[in-house]
Amino acid sequence: DQQVKQNSPSLSVQEGRISILNCDYTNSMFDYFLWYKKYPAEGPTFLISISSIKDKNEDGRFTVFLNKSAKHLSLHIVPSQPGDSAVYFCAASGGGGSNYKLTFGKGTLLTVNP
Amino acid sequence: GAGVSQSPSNKVTEKGKDVELRCDPISGHTALYWYRQSLGQGLEFLIYFQGNSAPDKSGLPSDRFSAERTGGSVSTLTIQRTQQEDSAVYLCASSLVVSGVQPQHFGDGTRLSIL
Numbered sequence: 001d002q003q004v005k006q007n008s009p010s011l012s013v014q015e016g017r018i019s020i021l022n023c024d025y026t027n028s029m030f031d032y033f034l035w036y037k038k039y040p041a042e043g044p045t046f047l048i049s050i051s052s053i054k055d056k057n058e059d060g061r062f063t064v065f066l067n068k069s070a071k072h073l074s075l076h077i078v079p080s081q082p083g084d085s086a087v088y089f090c091a092a093s094g095g096g097g098s099n100y101k102l103t104f105g106k107g108t109l110l111t112v113n114p
Numbered sequence: 115g116a117g118v119s120q121s122p123s124n125k126v127t128e129k130g131k132d133v134e135l136r137c138d139p140i141s142g143h144t145a146l147y148w149y150r151q152s153l154g155q156g157l158e159f160l161i162y163f164q165g166n167s168a169p170d171k172s173g174l175p176s177d178r179f180s181a182e183r184t185g186g187s188v189s190t191l192t193i194q195r196t197q198q199e200d201s202a203v204y205l206c207a208s209s210l211v212v213s214g215v216q217p218q219h220f221g222d223g224t225r226l227s228i229l
Contacts (some may be wrong), residue, residue, distance in 0.1 A: 004156070010135040024122065032215055034217055036220075041222070043120075043205055043207075043220035043221050043222045044157070044205070044220045045220070045224050046217040046218070046219060046220075049215075049217055051215060065216050087227075089156065089157070091139070091157075098214075099212075100147070100162050100170070101159045101162070101170070101173075102146065102147075102149075102157070102159065102211045102218060103159070104149075104156035104157040105156050106154070106155060107156060
């Protein structure tokens with residue numbers, strides 16, 4: 001059973017526009033959420049995180065929103081740039097003494113067109 | 115080095131052979147993690163180390179898989195009698211401490227192909 005779901009396998013946006021990547025989770029014990037970016041043949045690179053005590057965290061062009069009641073989080077990239085083209089993974093951890101274990105979604109391939 | 119280093123970057127071997135994958139974490143990071151990513155899947159947790167101890171091995175797929183860490187630094191993941199379903203990218207990550215609010219930093223992985 002997938003506890004972290006990224007329902008859109010791919011997303012295409014124009015340079016300069018907003019990219020919105022979505023993620024849903026089912027485990028209410030999760031209390032820390034992260035986004036990673038991955039280029040081909042490289043490992044995932046940490047992008048931004050949010051704790052469950054917050055509903056928003058911002059870092060430059062990247063903002064993560066958390067809606068705990070809906071068990072939903074999203075990553076906004078504004079403005080999108082061609083270099084942002086990559087696979088984005090949502091991950092979650094927490095609860096039950098297993099806060100070290102990240103549970104990942106399957107990823108969303110973002111393509112930013114010039 | 116500045117980041118997590120994994121070797122080899124690629125490994126092709128025949129079914130039934132043993133393989134050993136190496137991970138060198140970020141200097142000073144006490145926590146080390148192994149994940150794998152099979153084709154079309156998300157990353158799957160295998161095992162983690164706090165220092166040289168592995169408190170949770172529950173993610174290891176079978177008893178053919180083992181891992182150790184020495185000196186609180188380098189870790190090796192060993193797969194014995196490899197099977198075709200072991201083909202995947204094996205990723206290592208490290209974090210400063212084991213904590214629910216510390217991001218894990220990943221290496222570039224070892225792409226393992228079993229013929």
